[in-house]
Amino acid sequence: MTNSPVRWALAGYGSGGRIFHAPLLAAAPGVELVAVVTADPGRRAQVAADMPGVRTVPDLTGLTPLGVEAVTITTPPATHTVLAHQALDLGFGVVVDKPFALDAAAAQELVDHGRRAQLMLTAYQNRRWDSDFLTLQKLIADGTLGTVHRFVSRIDRFRPVKPGWAGDPADGGGTLLDLGPHLIDQALHLFGPVTRLHAQVRAVRTGSGADDEIELHLEHAGGVFSTLAAGMAGAAEGPRFQLEGSLGGYLLHGFDVQEAQLKAGENPETLGAAWGVEDASAYGTLTTVRGSGRLPTERGRWDTFYPAAAAAVRGTGPVPVDPADAVRTASIVDAARVSAAEHRVVEFASR
Structure with a gap:
């Protein structure tokens, strides 16, 4: 049994399940995708x-x-915790796509359930394995930039509101719960706890009923200041990452290639060694006292998530993302809502 593939299912077959999960599950060593949960006849036909x-x-x-x-x-964000609790009750290990929960209280309740059940529970923070993010981690780890003091992370998209759709934050709609968890998780993963936060959260597109533009300013306990921004009305795309330290800085435009590879119908199995490899034209710029130059980007490794999750199911390895990290991310989302609504800085108790 322990040498056989982990039998896996996918709940939901919208764009997230179809594009971002099914190909990676199907290509993952040690995993067998055996079922998709959907009651929609059209999506059942699509799975077939x-x-x-x-x-x-x-x-x-x-x-x-x-x-x-x-x-x-x-599945749709508002159903994530309901279905995750049900899955744990049925005895399944669980991967929850972002947002892990709509707020920190719900996230903590789910984490507590996972611990009581003694089952694998993790958050799908695949962007910890983006090519550009792995490059940032390497630059920090090897000391190339010296003492880091500033981090800017942004995702700009230009998407007019679809007719008949307004979005509802109560249902998990909006950029803060869509892209915010990725940006926040990356910042916390790099620089640790936050001591204070200020945020702007607003809707700027005509017809939008949920926030579509966010900007968060985080002060980390270690002294780094992070600016996290995302929006759906950003036609003039800004840099994806900017990292500044005492010995130099790094600037990168564009977006990790793995999403485009999946949308093109490829996966780690079909591309092999080409999976997650960025073209030289997408390299970022490293600037130090010795000058500036293009820095080759690390290979993206979304393909490592599901093998690690499968090992965790069998008890032979740790979860790829500690679910407690999802609670911390949700706490930042909660604080951003308060900051934006009350136009103030939110302080976090020291731990």
């Missing part, structure tokens, strides 16, 4: 066309007879 042999079931209870051991929740 995309992945012959993969079963579809209407709800999580249908996974038990199939011998499923773990499930990825990639």
